[in-house]
Amino acid sequence: MLDIAEELHRWCLRGRPFAVATVVATGGSAPRQPGAALAVDGAGTVIGSVSGGCVEGAVYDLCREALDGHGPETLLERFGYSDEDAFAVGLTCxxxxxxxxxxxxxxxxxxxxxxxxxxxxxEAAAAARVVAGPAELLGRALLVGEGDGWEGSLGDPRRDRDAAAQARALLAAGRTGTVEIGADGSRCGEPVTLLVESSVPPPRLLVFGAIDFAAALVRAGKFLGYRVTVCDARPVFATARRFPEADEVVVDWPHRYLDAEATAQRIDGRTAVCVLTHDAKFDLPLLERALRLPVAYVGAMGSRRTHLQRLDRLRENGVTELDLARLHSPIGLDLGARTPEETALSIAAEIVAFRHGGSGAPLTGATIPIHHDTPPAALPRRTGDAVA
Incomplete structure (x- = not known):
C-alpha cells in the first residue's frame, strides 16, 4: 500500500473512502512482491498494480464491491495459476x-x-496490518516510526507491543515482509500474521567526478529511485547547471565529503558509491574510505591497467584483500558501452544486479531464476478470510 502512498494520501486529505488491494504473500513465480498495491476510489479511479495485469480486473471488481457494500469490507483472496482456460482469472506465470x-x-x-x-x-515509518489469524483481527493495523511508541492497535496491549517490535525491526532494515506473532502477544496460541510495509527515505547514489559520464549516471540513478549527489573538488565543473537532475551538487574533496557524510550518519547499507574521476589524487583517498564503510556498492571507473595499479596503491595504503574484493572495477557490466548514456546503463545494471544477486547473464536460454530478491513470504494459512 505504501508504494502508492502519494496518491492515496491525496485521497485521504479529501476525505475520500477507497478500497486498497495489497499483495500480502506470494508463491512460485509471482509477478509482484508483498506490499504491491492497487486502489480504487468511489468514482472508479484506479491506481497501482498487484500482478502486472493478470488478475487486475478481478481485483478491481472486489475493490468496488468492498466500497459499494456489496461484499465484505475486508477480504483475503488467493489467486493461482490459470492453465486450461486461457480466459480464467489467474496468474499465467x-x-x-x-x-x-x-x-x-x-x-x-x-x-x-x-x-x-x-x-x-x-519519512521513516512502518505499517503492520493483520493479514491472517482470527477473523476479528483481519485488517487491523498499527504504525511505528523511529521512536519507541506506536499508533493504532491490534486489540491487545501485549499483541501491540510484540507487533510494534517486529515492525520496528523490519523498518530498521528497510524491508517489507510478513512476520508471525501469537494472538495473545506471545509465541503461544493461534498465530497472527502481519504484513509490515516499510517506508524509508530513498537510497543514496554518490557520484564522484563531475564529468559527462556522471551527468548520464545521475539520470539513470534518478530513474531507479536514488537520491543522487554529485561531488567534485573542481568548482568550474561541479555546478548545478551541468547537473540539473541531481538532488545536490557539492564542491569538496571527495574523501572529505564522504568522511563528513559518514560521521553525520547519512550513509547506510543501501548507499551506492561510484568513483568516475579516474584521477589517483582523488580516487585513492576516497576508495580507502569507501571500501571500509558498510555501503551497498563501490565502483570505480578506469581501464584494466588503471585498476591493477590502483589495487597496488590501495594495498600499500593498508587496504585489506577482503575490502578490495568489494570493489567493482572496471565499473559496470559488459554491454559494449561507448557513449556516456550506454556507460551509465552499464553501471546502473551492475548496481541492480549486485543488489538482487543477479548474474548479469542473458535470460534467453538460461535456467537461472528471473527474480533474485530475498525469498518471498510463505503463503499464510487461510483462517478467517473475510470480515463483513
Missing part, C-alpha cells in the same frame, strides 16, 4: 498470490492515514 482487499475510510483509520502521510513525505 504459474505463481500464487494472496491479496488483502480492504475498504479504508480516512476518518476511521487515522493510523493508516498517518502511514500514508509519512510514506508520501519520505
Amino acid at each position: 504459474g505463481g500464487e498470490i494472496d491479496i488483502l482487499i480492504q475498504r479504508i475510510d480516512p476518518a476511521a483509520r487515522p493510523e493508516l492515514v498517518r502511514a500514508l502521510a509519512a510514506a508520501a513525505s519520505g
